[in-house]
Amino acid sequence: MYVKKYSDDRKGVFVTKPSLPPLEEYVEYLKRIWEKSTLTNMGPLHEEFREKLSEFLDVDICVPSCNGHMALELALQALNLKGEIITTPYTFASTTHAIVRNGCTPVFCDVRESDCTMDPEKIESLITDKTVAILPVHVYGMPCNVEEIEKIAKKHGLKVIYDAAHAFGVKIGEKNISSYGDVSMFSFHATKSFNTIEGGCAVIKDYNVAVRFYQLINFGIMGEENVAFVGANAKMNEFEAAMGLCNLVHFEENRLKRKAVYEIYERELAGIDGIRMLKPYRRDVERNYSYCPVFYDEEVLGVSRDTVYKKMAEHNIFTRKYFYPLTSEFDCYKSLGYNGETPVARRLSRQVLTMPFYADLEKETVVEICNLLKEMF
Numbered sequence: 001m002y003v004k005k006y007s008d009d010r011k012g013v014f015v016t017k018p019s020l021p022p023l024e025e026y027v028e029y030l031k032r033i034w035e036k037s038t039l040t041n042m043g044p045l046h047e048e049f050r051e052k053l054s055e056f057l058d059v060d061i062c063v064p065s066c067n068g069h070m071a072l073e074l075a076l077q078a079l080n081l082k083g084e085i086i087t088t089p090y091t092f093a094s095t096t097h098a099i100v101r102n103g104c105t106p107v108f109c110d111v112r113e114s115d116c117t118m119d120p121e122k123i124e125s126l127i128t129d130k131t132v133a134i135l136p137v138h139v140y141g142m143p144c145n146v147e148e149i150e151k152i153a154k155k156h157g158l159k160v161i162y163d164a165a166h167a168f169g170v171k172i173g174e175k176n177i178s179s180y181g182d183v184s185m186f187s188f189h190a191t192k193s194f195n196t197i198e199g200g201c202a203v204i205k206d207y208n209v210a211v212r213f214y215q216l217i218n219f220g221i222m223g224e225e226n227v228a229f230v231g232a233n234a235k236m237n238e239f240e241a242a243m244g245l246c247n248l249v250h251f252e253e254n255r256l257k258r259k260a261v262y263e264i265y266e267r268e269l270a271g272i273d274g275i276r277m278l279k280p281y282r283r284d285v286e287r288n289y290s291y292c293p294v295f296y297d298e299e300v301l302g303v304s305r306d307t308v309y310k311k312m313a314e315h316n317i318f319t320r321k322y323f324y325p326l327t328s329e330f331d332c333y334k335s336l337g338y339n340g341e342t343p344v345a346r347r348l349s350r351q352v353l354t355m356p357f358y359a360d361l362e363k364e365t366v367v368e369i370c371n372l373l374k375e376m377f
């Protein structure tokens with residue numbers, strides 16, 4: 001059985017470290033939880049968080065959930081989708097699982113080299129009479145080409161559901177990324193750029209779909225004596241909402257800290273042939289700097305990504321092959337029969353390492369990591 005044990009004596013530089021608010025700020029909220037004795041089920045902090053979140057995301061309807069995955073899975077259920085959903089294999093397990101657990105079939109579309117998001121030019125050839133939706137991912141917080149995707153969806157009458165798990169706080173021009181698509185799912189997992197310990201939310205355009213979603217995350221209960229849908233339990237509790245209220249205040253400050261760290265990587269690695277970092281598809285994208293993916297081209301460097309990974313680990317610098325393998329290559333999806341149909345995604349997954357990256361990462365450490373890389377090449 002695969003069981004990961006927690007070990008307390010790990011040393012080194014890790015790929016991520018959760019942002020925590022000052023403890024006193026969280027304790028103030030804990031006092032309020034103790035006063036009210038409400039721990040979950042859309043309590044006062046949940047409602048306060050929901051309002052602040054809607055304001056931050058600049059949307060009418062936004063529903064917090066126990067995590068991002070359940071928000072995505074239940075949003076698909078609320079849309080009542082049955083058929084094929086065009087999606088990307090260059091993502092976390094959750095995206096593909098949400099489709100399959102709804103009884104739908106994932107159809108994998110290739111991604112763009114420049115930013116790893118779904119390639120709009122490759123969508124239309126995958127559309128059949130069974131296609132019901134497109135489910136792209138704003139991977140690493142890089143926005144998909146939302147204009148092109150919307151055009152295609154409109155033309156073919158398809159729903160668009162964005163996996164925006166990485167994209168909290170991203171803007172395209174003046175517009176918040178949450179304003180695109182029929183649904184956007186955000187993840188507030190501890191390792192994401194904004195966290196509520198575990199948590200997430202769904203932004204849903206259609207009021208009726210939002211109401212159904214709201215019921216689905218609470219067992220499909222409509223009233224004391226009426227259960228209308230086969231729902232689940234995906235509510236956000238008061239402790240998570242409290243963490244969200246604390247962290248939301250510090251989001252911008254942390255974003256700017258991550259931006260500064262990111263720019264050191266960019267500066268130090270610039271000009272090394274065979275090393276590449278991503279670029280958003282528009283110049284006016286306001287990034288959230290949620291990850292620091294770096295792509296190592298073995299043909300140019302003469303050293304494979306896996307060698308870089310091992311060498312770094314020998315120096316107690318822990319990177320992550322994120323995303324590798326593609327979800328279409330998972331054992332559980334072998335039966336779908338994909339084999340090399342998304343060559344760009346496949347190549348990128350063999351080149352990528354997300355580097356140690358978080359708001360409080362010391363500048364000297366980043367320079368050391370980059371110097372180590374330079375020595376290798």
Ligand SMILES: *Cc1c(COP(=O)(O)O)cnc(C)c1O
Binds near residue numbers: 163166187
């Ligand atoms: C983290 C993540 C999810 C799932 O979010 P959880 O809050 O961990 O359930 C979904 N999709 C992507 C791309 C993610 O990175």
